[in-house]
Amino acid sequence: MPKALNYYIQIMNFIKFSAFSALSIALFCLCSCERNEIHLAFNTQTVSPQSFVLESTLNASLPGDSLNEPESMRTRVSIRSTMSLLMSYDDGSGRFEMKIDSVDYTSDKRSVDEFRNIEKYLSIQNFQFKLDHDGVITDPNIENALDMPSEDELNLIPLFLKAQPLLPEKPVKLGETWERQMPIYGKGNSTTTVYKTFTLMDVYLQDGVRMAKIHMGMKYLELPDTTSNLQLKSNDYVIGDGEVLFDVTHGTLSSAEMNILAKLDVFDLVAGDTLPSMNVNQKITLRNIQ
Secondary structure (H helix, E strand, O other): OOOOHHHHHHHHHHHHHHHHHHHHHHHHOOOOOOOHHOOOOOOOOOOOEEHHHHHHEEEEOOOOOOOOOOEEEEEEEEEEEEEEEEEEEEOOOOEEEEEEEEEEEEHHHHHHHHHHHHHHHOOOOOOEEEEOOOOOOOEEEEOOOOOOOOOOOHHHHHHHHHHHOOOOOOOOEEEEEEEEEEEEEEEOOEEEEEEEEEEEEEEEEEOOEEEEEEEEHHHHHOOOOOOOEEEOOOOOOOOEEEEEEEEEOOEEEEEEEEEEEEEEEEEEEEOOOOEEEEEEEEEEEEEEOO
């Protein structure tokens, strides 16, 4: 066979193979786009240290009666922290540390001296946890946890977990909803099961980074703390509603916001008295500021 003809056949075969490969890639991308599927996963293996601000604003009110005036309380805590990967595991999870950098706390029911003592207490509450690629957190371990105040707004782990999203175990389409359960760890060995629902609302590019906008709903029953003399209990579900922005490109949380409404029964063990039901409105935000 002449060399020129042989070269021609080789070139034609290469063109056919290239065209087939390009067509296959195009069809694959087309199918993926038509399905609008996206894989959401936390980077638990190579992620760099991240800086976060965790904020909680809590408003609680007790209605008055013929003997007592209405009472209300407002507290706010803002915590800057650095989250670092300590170790990655073969199962795809990683162990992280959340180190507290600064604390700002205020309350209309406490003195300035109490503010400073609480800030000092919270500033040493570094904690570690194991994070799976879908956002499930296990084995949270907080340092210097002795004599922890019973107030929920001073317990960092529940605040963090309430804002933490749980990602789907498989790729999802725009508008698709998934449900997950999450244990919220309290004092001692107590846990509260939180039911969360998520809906993928949008996927877009922001400065070259692929972002996912996710609606997050939450409900759970408030169980009384058996270690406290002032016990809170909800007969109906505590309801939460919020939004998550997830950095798909880097596998990190950009922000999460949750607004929580609850009606709680209050029982004073010391006085042996049941107080009027308390209305609680809490807003929790977690922002990546890097």
